[in-house]
Amino acid sequence: MSPTTEGPSSGLVPTPGFAVPVMYPIFIFGLTFTSRITRSVFFVALLSIAIFVVFYSTTGHPSTNYIYATSLWSLIFQSLDYLVIVDPYTEFSLVDQPPSSSPSALPFLSRLKWSTKLVLSPRGIGFKHEPKSVLPPHPSPQSRLRFIFLHQLPSLVPYLLLADIGNLLLRSHPSFLPNGPSLSSVGPIMRYINVFIFALGSYCTLQLNYIISSIIFTSLHFYSPQDFPSLMGSWGDAYTVRRFWGRTWHQMMRRWLSSAGTFVVQRTLRIQKGTNLSAYSKLFIAFFISGLIHQMGDYALRHRVPVFDSFWEGGSIKFFVLQTGAIMLEDGVIALGKNAFGIRGNSRAIRVLGYVWTASWFAYCLPIWTDPYFHDGMATGELVSLIGGVWKGDWKGTNLRFTLPLDY
Structure with missing residues (x-):
């Protein structure tokens, strides 16, 4: 092991098992206070825990370190919004x-x-600030038993199988393994398949977590079935980079990313609302914060030293900030098409062209994010494979590999 990476001499202590769970009661209890000063004290406590976990502790497993880091720092920016930036008692109802x-x-x-x-509804479900225009529709009113046994439990099966396939594909691809080649080293067709392989596991894992949460909270009568619209939007909406991030992908960060942007752009820099400068500045800030959250995970994978220099070795901030540039480019092309060539509406041909552009963009820029992310060990955690177990008796998927067309 390199002396610049995590190890016995690194000074890291074991991450306490309660580190992530304890954040939620601190956050929730802090919100019960009407004083901004008091709420800010709770935010400082949360921030201190997040800094300690990411920079001074380790679970001993790179992938678990990553999950802890991104979970904690997502909660940090949510709590910054709710506890400090806004008055939750006038902002949320x-x-x-x-x-x-x-x-x-x-x-x-x-x-x-x-x-x-409020804390458990980052998309604002059940609150007046819910962005209904971009979220999927709510389920129709129904009994809890029907919702759980006829809808949620059956939907676990395909997602479990698809997540299993996604994980096995990752383990079959040398570029997703530690010290492997770049994702950009494959053939042009495989560049597109790379996007599918990476997205499949992430998409299904997020869906599984959401469905399991819906079963738990409806069983406890804390939420109703209609409080659980689909986590992801329609793939039919993903014909631009903007629409992919703003409609198709989960909107769990939408509220507090936009709040931070508004605070900086309108309340601090005093940039006029409604201008392109205001809109793109807020977009940049939203993607920068998202990149920063994932960059915390990048660093936690290996805990290299010195901290300040090695923190920037991950590709998350670069990847997410680049999304702003892609959206500005496509906005300009769309505006040119409308104003110079009179192109109106979203015809089938225009949408097909949009899907090709969006897929090509991610095929191009994905290695910026995932090369350091996977080469530092994100795909090295323990794997439970139903497919491997039933097919080969290999319940950990240790020896089951797919043949991929890497040269095409």
């Missing part, structure tokens, strides 16, 4: 809350329940 009332007037236990729902 439940759908059934009378306009004249405020959660601040509720007794403590009611505020605690309100805070819990």
Whole structure:
């Protein structure tokens, strides 16, 4: 092991098992206070835990370190919005809350329940700030038993199998393994297949976590079935890079990424709202924060030293900031098509062209993010393979590999 990477002499301590779970009660309890100063104290406590976990501790497993880091720092930016940037008692209200009332007037236990729902609903489900124009429709009202046993539990099976296939494909591709070649070293067709292989595992894992959460919370009567619209939007909307990030991919970060942008652009820099400068500045800030969250995971994979220099070795910030440039480019092309050539609407031909552009963009830029991410060991965690177990008796998928057309 290199002396510049994580090891016994690195000074890291074992990550406490309660580090991630304890963040939620601290966050929720902090939201019950109406004083911004008091809430800010809770934010400092959360920030301190996140810094300690990422920079001073390790689980001993690179992939687990990554998950801990990105989970914690997602919560940090959500808590920065809710505890510090805005007044949650004027900014957020439940759908059934009378306009004249405020959660601040509720007794403590009611505020605690309100805070819990707010923290556990990053997309604003059940609140008036829910971005309904970009989220999938809510499920129709139905009994909890019907929702769980006829919809959610059956949907676990295909996602489990697809996630298994995605993980096996990752382990079959040398570019997704430690110290492997770049994802850009394959043939042009395989560049597109790389995007599919990477997205499949991530997409299915997120869906599985969401479905399992919906089963748990509806069983506990904390939420109703109609509080669980699909986590992902339609792939039919993904014919531009903007629409992929803004509609098709999950919108779990949307609220607090846009809030941070508004705080910096409108309240701090005083850039006029409604201008292109304002819109693209906020877009840049949103993608920069998203990149920073993932960059925390990049660093936590290996804990190289010195910290300041090695922190920037991951590709997450570069990848996510580049999305701003791609969106600005396609906005310009779309505007040119409308103004110079009179192209209107979204015909089938235009959408097909858009899908080709979007897929080509990700085929080009994905290695910037994933090369350091996987070469530092993201795909080295323990694997449970149903397909490997049933087919070959290989329940860890150790020896099961697919043949991929890497040269094409």
